[in-house]
Amino acid sequence: MSFDGSFTHAMVHELNQTIATGRVSKINQPYANEVVLTVRANGHNYPILLSANPTYARIQSTQIPYINPPTPTNFTMILRKYLQGAILKEITQVANDRVVHLHFTSRNELGDQQELLLIIEIMARHSNVILVDSASMKILDAIKHVGSDQNRYRLLLPGAQYIMPPKQDLDDPFQGPRTDLAATIREFPNQEVLAQTLQHQYQGLGKDTAAALATALHASGDAQKHFQAFFERFNAPQPTLTVTVNNKTNFTAFPYPTSGTTESHPTLSVLLDHYYEDKAERDRVQQQGSVLIRVVRNELKKNRTKLKKLQRTLAETENADDYRIKGEILTTYLNQVVRGETAVTLPNFYDDNRPLKITLSNQLSPNQNAQKYFKRYQKAKNAVIYVNEQLEKTQADVDYFSNIMAQIELAAPKDLVDIRLELQEGGYLRDHDHQKKNKKQRRQKVSKPDRYTASDGTKISIGKNNLQNDQLTLHSAKRTDIWLHVKDMPGSHVIIHDADPSEATILEAAQLAAYFSKGRDSSNVPVDYVPVKRIHKPNGAKPGYVIFTGQKTVYVTPESDLVARLAD
Structure with a gap:
C-alpha cells in the first residue's frame, strides 16, 4: 500500500493521541531529505520522522536509530532557532490529502509568542518539509528549495508566500458519501471499475484502499452505511503487514481483503518501522554512499577488464614452444632457406619429419628470421612469469573490491564512514579535507564493531567493514576467542568472546556471520570457525584479508528474527 490520504488520516490521529501538547527537545537532520524532531510528551521522548524521500516519504514516530552528521545543515539550524522548546499544539491534515500541518507555539528572541507551521507534503518526488510563519504564511525555510525554474505555480524558498499544492476537486470520504452509492454500484458492477471510479471521486484513496472499499460496498446491502463504517476503521486502526502469494509486502491501517499471510503490529509507527527499516536503509546507503559505489564500481570494471587481457596474453604464451x-x-636448414621468401616448408624433426610451414620476413636473412623466432620465444617465456604475477595481483584486487561492494550493500549509513576512510587510505578516493592547508589532521578512529549476545549470555562481536574486521580480529580479540567467517564469499569477521563456546552459541554466531555476508538470502550457508591464534595476515595484504588453517565448518540458514533477538 502507498502512504495515501486515508493512511495519513490514521497516522495523524495516532500522532495527535501520542505527542499533541508535547515539547520539542531535539531537532536533527540525519539524512538529506529527512528530519527527526524529538518531542517530549507524557513522560516519554518520541522521535518523529518527517521524510521527504522521493520514494519513502512519510510521517511517523520511529525507533530506528540514526547517526547525525558532524555539521548540522542550514535547515536544521533554522528549525532549531524557531522550534527548539516549542509546544506542539496539534497535528492536522488538509482535507484527506497527503499534506500534514504540525502547529507549534513558541517564543521569539523578544519573548513574544509566535505561531509556526511545520508542513510535510507527501508527494513522491515533489515531497517537502516546509517551516512557515502562521501569521504571515511566509516560508522561513524548506528542506528542498524549489525556484521558479522548477515550478511556476509556487516558490518554496525562504521569504516566499506559502501556497498550498493545487487542490483536487474531490470529496473528502471522511465527510460521508456525496452521491447515491447504490446507483454507482449498479452502474459499475465490476469491482475493478468501481474502485477506479471511487478513486476519481474521493480524495486520498490509494489503489489498495479503493479496491478494499469497492469489495466492502459490493458485499453489503446498505452501501451508505458500510462506506461510513469503512472509513471509521481508520480512527481505530489495526496495523497490518501482509505478505501476498507473490511475495509482495504491503502495509495497511487494518486488514484488507487479500490473499496472503498477515502480521499485526501495536501501532502504525511500529508497522512502518518494520516495513521501511531495510528499504529505507538501502536507499539511504545508496544516497550517502553514491561516491563510494561509483569508485568501487569503476575499480571493479577496470580490474576485470585487465584480468581478461591478461588471460588472453597468457593464452598466447602457450605457443612459446x-x-x-x-x-x-x-637454424638447422639455413642452407635451404632463400633470402626474400615469405615462407618455407621444412621437415619438423620434433614430429617425425613431417612438413612444417614457417612464415618468414622477406626483409631479413635466413639467420635473422631464425633469431626473430628465438626472441619471440624468449619474450613469451618471460611474459609467463610476469603475467602470472599480474593475474594473481589483479584477481586479488577484483576480490577486494567485490568484498567492498558487498559491504556497502550490507552496510548501515553509519558504516560508510569506515569504508570511505579505507578507500582514502588506499588512495582510491581523494580525501578533500587532507588537501586543506593550515588544518591539523587527526587520524580518524575506526568505529566500534556491532555487539550481540548469544542465548547463553556469551558476547559476540561483528566487524561491518574491513577496518573494523582488522581491528577486531588482529587487535581486540583474545587469541583463545573463536573467529568465524562465511566460506569463500565476502562477509564480516565474527568473534565469539569465549575460548570454549557451546555448540548452540557457535551455531548462533555462524548465523550472524551468514546474515552479514553475501549469503544473507541463501540457505545452508557454510561458515568456517577457528581459534583467533590460527588467524594470520600476510605482509602487505589489503585490509580485511587474513589466512587461517585448521578450521571447522558448519552449515546454517540466516534468519533476521534471530539477528534482532541477539542484538544488544
Missing part, C-alpha cells in the same frame, strides 16, 4: 621449434628448424 612453437616459436623455439621454428627457430631451431630454421
Whole structure:
C-alpha cells in the first residue's frame, strides 16, 4: 500500500493521541531529505520522522536509530532557532490529502509568542518539509528549495508566500458519501471499475484502499452505511503487514481483503518501522554512499577488464614452444632457406619429419628470421612469469573490491564512514579535507564493531567493514576467542568472546556471520570457525584479508528474527 490520504488520516490521529501538547527537545537532520524532531510528551521522548524521500516519504514516530552528521545543515539550524522548546499544539491534515500541518507555539528572541507551521507534503518526488510563519504564511525555510525554474505555480524558498499544492476537486470520504452509492454500484458492477471510479471521486484513496472499499460496498446491502463504517476503521486502526502469494509486502491501517499471510503490529509507527527499516536503509546507503559505489564500481570494471587481457596474453604464451621449434628448424636448414621468401616448408624433426610451414620476413636473412623466432620465444617465456604475477595481483584486487561492494550493500549509513576512510587510505578516493592547508589532521578512529549476545549470555562481536574486521580480529580479540567467517564469499569477521563456546552459541554466531555476508538470502550457508591464534595476515595484504588453517565448518540458514533477538 502507498502512504495515501486515508493512511495519513490514521497516522495523524495516532500522532495527535501520542505527542499533541508535547515539547520539542531535539531537532536533527540525519539524512538529506529527512528530519527527526524529538518531542517530549507524557513522560516519554518520541522521535518523529518527517521524510521527504522521493520514494519513502512519510510521517511517523520511529525507533530506528540514526547517526547525525558532524555539521548540522542550514535547515536544521533554522528549525532549531524557531522550534527548539516549542509546544506542539496539534497535528492536522488538509482535507484527506497527503499534506500534514504540525502547529507549534513558541517564543521569539523578544519573548513574544509566535505561531509556526511545520508542513510535510507527501508527494513522491515533489515531497517537502516546509517551516512557515502562521501569521504571515511566509516560508522561513524548506528542506528542498524549489525556484521558479522548477515550478511556476509556487516558490518554496525562504521569504516566499506559502501556497498550498493545487487542490483536487474531490470529496473528502471522511465527510460521508456525496452521491447515491447504490446507483454507482449498479452502474459499475465490476469491482475493478468501481474502485477506479471511487478513486476519481474521493480524495486520498490509494489503489489498495479503493479496491478494499469497492469489495466492502459490493458485499453489503446498505452501501451508505458500510462506506461510513469503512472509513471509521481508520480512527481505530489495526496495523497490518501482509505478505501476498507473490511475495509482495504491503502495509495497511487494518486488514484488507487479500490473499496472503498477515502480521499485526501495536501501532502504525511500529508497522512502518518494520516495513521501511531495510528499504529505507538501502536507499539511504545508496544516497550517502553514491561516491563510494561509483569508485568501487569503476575499480571493479577496470580490474576485470585487465584480468581478461591478461588471460588472453597468457593464452598466447602457450605457443612459446612453437616459436623455439621454428627457430631451431630454421637454424638447422639455413642452407635451404632463400633470402626474400615469405615462407618455407621444412621437415619438423620434433614430429617425425613431417612438413612444417614457417612464415618468414622477406626483409631479413635466413639467420635473422631464425633469431626473430628465438626472441619471440624468449619474450613469451618471460611474459609467463610476469603475467602470472599480474593475474594473481589483479584477481586479488577484483576480490577486494567485490568484498567492498558487498559491504556497502550490507552496510548501515553509519558504516560508510569506515569504508570511505579505507578507500582514502588506499588512495582510491581523494580525501578533500587532507588537501586543506593550515588544518591539523587527526587520524580518524575506526568505529566500534556491532555487539550481540548469544542465548547463553556469551558476547559476540561483528566487524561491518574491513577496518573494523582488522581491528577486531588482529587487535581486540583474545587469541583463545573463536573467529568465524562465511566460506569463500565476502562477509564480516565474527568473534565469539569465549575460548570454549557451546555448540548452540557457535551455531548462533555462524548465523550472524551468514546474515552479514553475501549469503544473507541463501540457505545452508557454510561458515568456517577457528581459534583467533590460527588467524594470520600476510605482509602487505589489503585490509580485511587474513589466512587461517585448521578450521571447522558448519552449515546454517540466516534468519533476521534471530539477528534482532541477539542484538544488544
